[in-house]
Amino acid sequence: MTRSIDLDKFHDAVKLEIADNFPTVSTVEDYDTDRKDLMAPAILIELVDMEADPDSDPGTEQLAVVSKWVARIIMSFRTENVKREIRKFAAALGVLVHQNRWSMQMGPAQVTYIGPDAFSPELDKYEVWAVEWDQQIDLGQSVWTGEGVTPDRVMIGYAPKIGPGQEGDYSELGGNS
Secondary structure, eight states, X not given: OOOOOOHHHXXXXXXXXXXXXXXXXXXXXXXXXXXXXXXSSEEEEXXXXXXXXXXXXXXXXXXXXXXXXXXXXXXXXXXXXXXXXXXXXXXXXXXXXTTOOTTSSSOOOEEEEEEEOOOOGGGTTEEEEEEEEEEXXXXXXXXXXXXXXXXXXXXXXXXXXXXXXXXXXXXXXXXXX
16 A cells, blocks of 8 residues: 655654764754855755656556655865765765665665855855755655555466366465365
8 A cells, every 4th residue: 555655754754764874964954044154064854846657557546746845965165075975975975865765665766966065145154065866756645545455365266167167176375275
């Protein structure tokens, strides 16, 4: 059964795993962070957009989308050897993101970019690199509720000996008959 992705939990899971894996980072936040008084080093995550992905339709009447994410790594220019350090940090974050599912039921993360971030005036006193990734997720509730009888065995019949009255001609899949 495919479950709907809760976007709040998704954000929280990404932030928590990044914070757990990079304990020396002062700030791991998302949209509400005041960038003028930012404590660096910092990682700011953002869900950039969601693009419909009809080729990944889960058959549950949910909306399959490719979510596009960016994690901006921010270091002070005062950091010793900042140009090298930010590149090493970005590479390590890329490794963490690669194929990560954030302990949730979703497709694996596909890293699409690791490199310098576009200019942001509020971050001009920092060195900023970005790790970008795509992640396929399903939005909305599944029509499959999980109710009903779950079969405990699978039987196979071969035409023309199938249907009611032919049960004796069936074999159990994986069975010894």
